[in-house]
Each structure stands twice: as C-alpha cells, then as structure tokens.
Amino acid sequence: VVYEGVADREPPPGGAEALRALGIPEGAPVVGNVAALTDHKDHATLIEAAARVVARRGDVRFVIAGEGECRPALERRLRETGLADRVLLLGFRDDVDALLPAFTLFCLSSHMEGLGTSLLDAMARGLAIVATNAGGIPEAVEHGVSGLVVPARDPARLAGGLIELLEDPPRRAAMGAAGRSLLERRFSADRMVENTLRVYRELV
Numbered sequence: 001v002v003y004e005g006v007a008d009r010e011p012p013p014g015g016a017e018a019l020r021a022l023g024i025p026e027g028a029p030v031v032g033n034v035a036a037l038t039d040h041k042d043h044a045t046l047i048e049a050a051a052r053v054v055a056r057r058g059d060v061r062f063v064i065a066g067e068g069e070c071r072p073a074l075e076r077r078l079r080e081t082g083l084a085d086r087v088l089l090l091g092f093r094d095d096v097d098a099l100l101p102a103f104t105l106f107c108l109s110s111h112m113e114g115l116g117t118s119l120l121d122a123m124a125r126g127l128a129i130v131a132t133n134a135g136g137i138p139e140a141v142e143h144g145v146s147g148l149v150v151p152a153r154d155p156a157r158l159a160g161g162l163i164e165l166l167e168d169p170p171r172r173a174a175m176g177a178a179g180r181s182l183l184e185r186r187f188s189a190d191r192m193v194e195n196t197l198r199v200y201r202e203l204v
Contacts, residue, residue, distance in 0.1 A: 008124060008184075015102030018095060019063070022088055029060045029166055032103030032127075034096055034118040035110070037068030037089070042132075044070075046109040047077050048155035050087050053162050060166060062087040063103070065096055100125040105165055105172065110134045111152040123183040128175035130161040146179035 020026060031053070035041040043064060050062045064087065071089065078084045093099065100106075106122035106129045113135035120140065122129055129147030131137050132154075143149040148161040165172045 009097070011101050011125060012095070012098045014095065015098040015100065018099060019102050022063070022090070023085075024061045024063070024088075025059075029057070029104040030102065031060060031062045031105050031107050031162060031166075032100065032122070033062070033064045033107050033109070034066060034100075034121070035064070035108065036066045037064075037070040037074060039070060040110055040112040041066075041068075041070075042109045042111045042153065043074050044077065045111070045153055045155050045158060046107060047074065047081065047083065047087060049107075049109070049158035049162065050083060051081050052155065052159035053166070054083065054086050056163055057166060060086070062107075063090060063099070064088065065090045065093045065099065067092045096121070100127065103127055105130065105162065107131065107158070107162060108137065109152075109158060110137070113137050115140055120183060123179035126176040126180045128165050128172040129179060130158065130165060132158070140182075142178070142182065146175050146182055 019030060024030060033046060037043060053060055074089060078087055100122060106119070106127040108116055108119055108129070108131040110116065110132055111134055115136040119129060119131060119137065123146065129141050131141050131147060131149055132152040133149050134152045138149050141147040141149055148165065150157040150161050165175070
C-alpha cells in the first residue's frame with residue numbers, strides 16, 4: 001500500500017482572527033470539519049452529534065468548511081435544531097491552512113471514505129481527531145492513540161467521543177502529538193514519493 005501524503009508546510013497566521021470574525025467567542029472550544037457537503041461525508045450525523053455536545057457544553061462551536069449539494073438540507077436541519085449559531089457552514093474557504101491550527105479538535109463523520117486528506121492536514125497541525133470507521137480512516141487515525149474512531153452513522157457515539165476529548169485537554173494534546181508523529185512516519189509527501197518509486201522499481 002502506498003498511502004497518500006501531504007506536504008509539511010508552515011501554517012499561515014490569522015486563524016484565530018478569522019474565527020473571531022465569524023462571531024466565535026475568544027476561548028470557545030471549536031470542533032472543525034473540512035469536507036465537501038456531500039452525502040457520503042454525512043454532515044447530517046455530525047449535526048445530530050453537535051446537538052448532543054452543545055446540550056452538555058454550550059460553549060462549544062462547530063465550524064464546517066466546504067461546499068456541496070447537501071447545503072440546503074443541512075441549513076434546514078440547523079434551523080430546526082436551533083443550532084444555526086453553534087454550527088457554522090462556512091462554504092468554500094481558501095484559508096483552511098490558517099483555520100486548522102485554531103481548531104480545538106478535528107472531526108470527520110463520513111459513512112464512506114477513502115483515506116481523507118483533511119485528516120492528514122489536521123494531523124500535520126497536531127490536532128486530535130474524532131472520526132468514523134469508514135473506509136481507510138482507521139488506517140490514518142489510531143484509535144486511542146492519535147484520536148478516537150467511532151461507528152459511522154452513530155451520532156451518540158460521535159458526540160461521546162467529542163465530549164470525551166473536549167473535556168480532557170492533556171489527552172487531547174497527547175493524541176495531537178501522536179498524530180503528528182504518525183504523519184511524519186507514514187503520510188508525508190516525501191514518504192508517498194519514496195514508496196511510489198519503490199513500486200516502480202519492483203515492476204521494471
């Protein structure tokens with residue numbers, strides 16, 4: 001297996017300021033998500049989980065960067081649940097590299113997934129992750145080490161994982177560091193190139 005890799009780049013400044021410009025109070029915990037608003041990314045489950053998290057921790061905000069055909073249905077659900085001021089649909093953003101370091105935690109709620117490069121970008125920024133067991137996600141997120149992996153389409157378990165890490169900063173920091181280390185060992189762009197060349201050499 002040749003895993004996808006991401007370039008290790010220095011994040012630009014401005015993420016915290018961008019969150020404040022969105023109306024997020026300074027110091028509020030932020031759960032971030034970067035994914036197209038498509039069915040397989042399953043933001044509907046993320047919104048149901050967010051309702052559970054906010055019921056316990058009213059200070060938490062959810063920030064979703066991405067655009068897609070599911071936006072109208074998601075906006076309608078946010079209005080129905082009264083979460084429109086707690087779960088922000090940002091649409092397409094060109095400042096994700098700046099936003100990522102300002103997140104407290106990263107979440108991916110997909111029910112179908114390849115690997116998920118947004119997970120790799122989050123790991124590069126030292127973020128602990130709560131994600132589902134869809135596709136190759138468990139190969140990127142080591143459960144209990146660099147994050148928590150929960151069943152897909154299970155908002156209660158997803159919310160439980162988020163609350164668990166939101167309420168345990170030391171564990172969250174340790175998981176973020178472990179994810180960063182795993183990225184360097186397995187998911188760097190250099191490692192992807194090296195392994196791709198190795199396969200080519202084996203075929204000639």
